[in-house]
Amino acid sequence: xxxxxKQEKTVLLDQDGHLANREDWSEExxxxxxxxxxxxxxxxxxxxxxxxxxxxxxxxxxxxxxxxLTKESGVSTKxxxxxxxxxxxxxxxxxxxxxKPKGCI
Amino acid sequence: MTQFVTKEKTKGLDEIKSSxxxxxxxxxxxxxxxxxxxxxxxxxxxxxxxxxxxxxLFFTFFGLEAIINxxxxxxKVPTVGNPAMHIPTMLGGLPGxxxxxxxxxxxxxxxxxxxxxxxFIEMIHDTGAEIYACKATVDMFHLDESDFCEQVDGIITxxxxxxxxxxxxxIFT
Numbered sequence: 001x002x003x004x005x006k007q008e009k010t011v012l013l014d015q016d017g018h019l020a021n022r023e024d025w026s027e028e029x030x031x032x033x034x035x036x037x038x039x040x041x042x043x044x045x046x047x048x049x050x051x052x053x054x055x056x057x058x059x060x061x062x063x064x065x066x067x068x069l070t071k072e073s074g075v076s077t078k079x080x081x082x083x084x085x086x087x088x089x090x091x092x093x094x095x096x097x098x099x100k101p102k103g104c105i
Numbered sequence: 106m107t108q109f110v111t112k113e114k115t116k117g118l119d120e121i122k123s124s125x126x127x128x129x130x131x132x133x134x135x136x137x138x139x140x141x142x143x144x145x146x147x148x149x150x151x152x153x154x155x156x157x158x159x160x161x162l163f164f165t166f167f168g169l170e171a172i173i174n175x176x177x178x179x180x181k182v183p184t185v186g187n188p189a190m191h192i193p194t195m196l197g198g199l200p201g202x203x204x205x206x207x208x209x210x211x212x213x214x215x216x217x218x219x220x221x222x223x224x225f226i227e228m229i230h231d232t233g234a235e236i237y238a239c240k241a242t243v244d245m246f247h248l249d250e251s252d253f254c255e256q257v258d259g260i261i262t263x264x265x266x267x268x269x270x271x272x273x274x275x276i277f278t
Binding site: 008009010011012013014015017029032036065066067068070076077078081085086087088089090103104105 | 106107108109110111148151152154155156157217218219220228231232233
């Protein structure tokens with residue numbers, strides 16, 4: 001809790017716990033979601049992944065596979081698992097304000 | 106402070122998180138050496154890590170081919186003895202049939218962004234999963250550590266496999 005008075009805001013989630021409406025997403029909200037997911041303070045490397053999957057989602061209609069993500073974003077598999085421990089694909093999508101990814105890989 | 110609510114409004118965030126007891130750890134045994142025999146285990150292992158589940162992969166019998174340096178790039182799809190291929194057995198046995206089926210399957214997998222075996226093993230290892238070879242098979246085939254790709258964390262006995270699988274769901278493929 002910060003000392004500033006913040007306006008109470010209500011955000012709707014889908015049944016997977018991801019944002020129901022992408023319009024609710026903001027960079028500040030991403031940080032709040034990251035805190036809930038135990039990802040912690042979002043760094044430039046986190047943002048690189050988040051921005052990339054948002055772009056990919058807009059173009060393809062789904063979050064990218066981990067293989068594509070690591071090849072095209074320049075973040076290695078190892079680093080990805082360090083940035084978003086315990087489930088990088090799902091967590092990154094959630095923080096990015098996107099639905100749960102549909103892919104298996 | 107943002108308050109997060111779900112669509113049904115009956116479940117809070119904590120409830121979503123704890124509604125079902127999640128699987129925490131899986132141990133996958135990969136015992137077959139054909140391309141189609143190896144992939145299910147690899148996909149499930151990688152998929153487990155993607156879900157935040159710990160994963161250990163144990164390669165045994167012909168499954169070892171997937172982690173042997175000289176073999177792992179050349180796994181094949183068998184075209185004989187598999188009714189689901191829908192090729193008459195006599196035809197399936199003709200030279201080149203298996204190579205053809207393998208080529209087709211590899212193309213399909215590439216389209217789905219499923220990596221080739223070597224790249225997949227590297228990727229799975231990078232996710233933090235552990236990869237082991239079965240000692241009994243290694244001895245039977247007269248292999249040693251130098252025959253395996255560098256991602257293999259060790260050659261272990263079945264007893265050690267069970268020790269490492271403590272608390273895990275064991276899946277045989």
